[in-house]
Amino acid sequence: MKWSYIIALLLALGGAGWIASGQFAEGNGAPTPKKPPIALAVAEKAPTVRVRRVQPVARTMEELLRGRTEAIRKVDIKAETHGRIVELPVERGQIVEEGQILAKLSLDEREALLREATALLEQRRIEHNASKKLSSKGFRSDTQVAATQAALEAAEAAVALAQNNLDNTVIRAPFAGLIDARPVEIGDFVETGDTVAMVVDLDPILVVANAGEQIVGQLAPGQKGFARLGTGVEIEGRIRFVSSVADPATRTFRVEVAVANPSGRIADGITAELRLPLGEVQAYRLSPAVLSLTDSGVIGVKIVDADNHVAFQAVDILASDSDGIWITGLEGTVTLITVGHEFVKTGQEVRPIDEDSLQPLERDLGS
Numbered sequence: 001m002k003w004s005y006i007i008a009l010l011l012a013l014g015g016a017g018w019i020a021s022g023q024f025a026e027g028n029g030a031p032t033p034k035k036p037p038i039a040l041a042v043a044e045k046a047p048t049v050r051v052r053r054v055q056p057v058a059r060t061m062e063e064l065l066r067g068r069t070e071a072i073r074k075v076d077i078k079a080e081t082h083g084r085i086v087e088l089p090v091e092r093g094q095i096v097e098e099g100q101i102l103a104k105l106s107l108d109e110r111e112a113l114l115r116e117a118t119a120l121l122e123q124r125r126i127e128h129n130a131s132k133k134l135s136s137k138g139f140r141s142d143t144q145v146a147a148t149q150a151a152l153e154a155a156e157a158a159v160a161l162a163q164n165n166l167d168n169t170v171i172r173a174p175f176a177g178l179i180d181a182r183p184v185e186i187g188d189f190v191e192t193g194d195t196v197a198m199v200v201d202l203d204p205i206l207v208v209a210n211a212g213e214q215i216v217g218q219l220a221p222g223q224k225g226f227a228r229l230g231t232g233v234e235i236e237g238r239i240r241f242v243s244s245v246a247d248p249a250t251r252t253f254r255v256e257v258a259v260a261n262p263s264g265r266i267a268d269g270i271t272a273e274l275r276l277p278l279g280e281v282q283a284y285r286l287s288p289a290v291l292s293l294t295d296s297g298v299i300g301v302k303i304v305d306a307d308n309h310v311a312f313q314a315v316d317i318l319a320s321d322s323d324g325i326w327i328t329g330l331e332g333t334v335t336l337i338t339v340g341h342e343f344v345k346t347g348q349e350v351r352p353i354d355e356d357s358l359q360p361l362e363r364d365l366g367s
Helices: 002-028 038-045 112-138 140-169
Strands: 048-054 057-078 082-088 100-105 171-173 177-181 194-209 223-231 234-242 253-260 271-287 299-304 311-312 316-321 324-328 334-339 351-354
Touching: 057 316, 057 334, 100 194, 177 316, 223 253, 223 351, 253 271, 299 316
Parallel strands: 048 351
Antiparallel strands: 048 334, 057 194, 057 271, 082 100, 100 171, 177 194, 194 253, 223 234, 223 271, 234 253, 271 324, 299 311, 299 334, 316 324
């Protein structure tokens, strides 16, 4: 039994020694691993955002106006003498040339009056010539010669008046155009000033709109203009006129764009959308999804600067099309946050990755 006690004691001493040796070894062993650097910890906590580098391109600024087509000339042709209509060689919708006959009136006594005035003129001319001959021989006074001169001139005026009345029985087109209205028929009696026909000049056709005071100073005759008509036809022309006086009711200025219309296919009064180029600017084309809105209502985008911090940049929207929106307000090439901008704040450090390759960007690629 004593040997068993001795063996148990030895085992107990050996276990205690082994435990003690382990504690001493821990105190003298390898150093405890150090914590990672603070900068690395911060980097691991920085959120990841997808970015794309965007550059400006030349973009033509345009102003879109609502307008209509308008004939360049539209004139009511009126009778210059009275009479019964005896001939109407044109119909509504017919195209006429300058000087073409539109109507004829009855001559009535006009030819007879012209013959009478012509005969009297010949008599006055003979009397005046005889008076001058007698005056040169001393048989006529200067007063008598002057009287025959006045009578001759009165006769000449009577002939001119009679001839004019006769000529006015034939009504002609003052310019080439289209007969849009003809309110008379053969047999109608017209007085001086009554409308016989309306002639409309459709070549060129005008696209007329009203421009605001903000852009009227950028418009001038000769500049190009583009229009899309309510019929779907797209046309191009040049500014013909810009009013210098605003409409007192709307404070807008009349703008006319002349468009060639030789066939007359573009009618008067068609609604139109008029696009007026105002010059080129450096603009960026983006998706509307990248836009951000501040608490105060400012529209802008979030970008990543050279130190990988978020920056907010206010922008102005120029236009939109099927490919996105066009904006200004940025400068040069910028690193735009395209995914994740809703979850980061201005000044916050982020880890940018390219939206296509999903690879990290180098810091020197920031704006």
